[in-house]
Amino acid sequence: MKQLIFALLAAFLWGITPVIEKFGFLSKDANPYLGVVFRTIGTAVMAFILFLLILKFDSTSLKNIPMKSMTFLMIGGALASVIGQIFFYIALQSGDASVVTPIAGSFPLITFIFGTLLLGEAITLSKIIGVLCIIAGVALLK
Numbered sequence: 001m002k003q004l005i006f007a008l009l010a011a012f013l014w015g016i017t018p019v020i021e022k023f024g025f026l027s028k029d030a031n032p033y034l035g036v037v038f039r040t041i042g043t044a045v046m047a048f049i050l051f052l053l054i055l056k057f058d059s060t061s062l063k064n065i066p067m068k069s070m071t072f073l074m075i076g077g078a079l080a081s082v083i084g085q086i087f088f089y090i091a092l093q094s095g096d097a098s099v100v101t102p103i104a105g106s107f108p109l110i111t112f113i114f115g116t117l118l119l120g121e122a123i124t125l126s127k128i129i130g131v132l133c134i135i136a137g138v139a140l141l142k
Helices: 002-024 032-057 059-064 067-094 097-104 107-118 125-141
Strands: none
Touching (some): 002 032, 002 097, 032 067, 097 125
């Protein structure tokens, strides 16, 4: 039950954020690159607060995390939070948030492909049905 509640909270925040960000692009002077810079500043502030909380309440996990894990997480941040976000903002600037966001949100399809190829994750009927739903959803929005 806990995972469902947190997944729904994440979905809500990820769902409302593009609408908020679209307001940022209503000005002709806003561009996707500056959008990523300002978004990253907001992310950095929250990350710094989280870092201070971790230092206060769970400093052992910070000391024990392997460098390899930190490297993979930082690469993920660069790919998704910077490069992917630039592409998303370029699309959001000229497109409808209600169309751009679901298409960009079809990333579980890519995760499924690479999860099976690189991580050896199982291919199940429910995953295949989910992938087909994603493809159908994107096709309907095009």
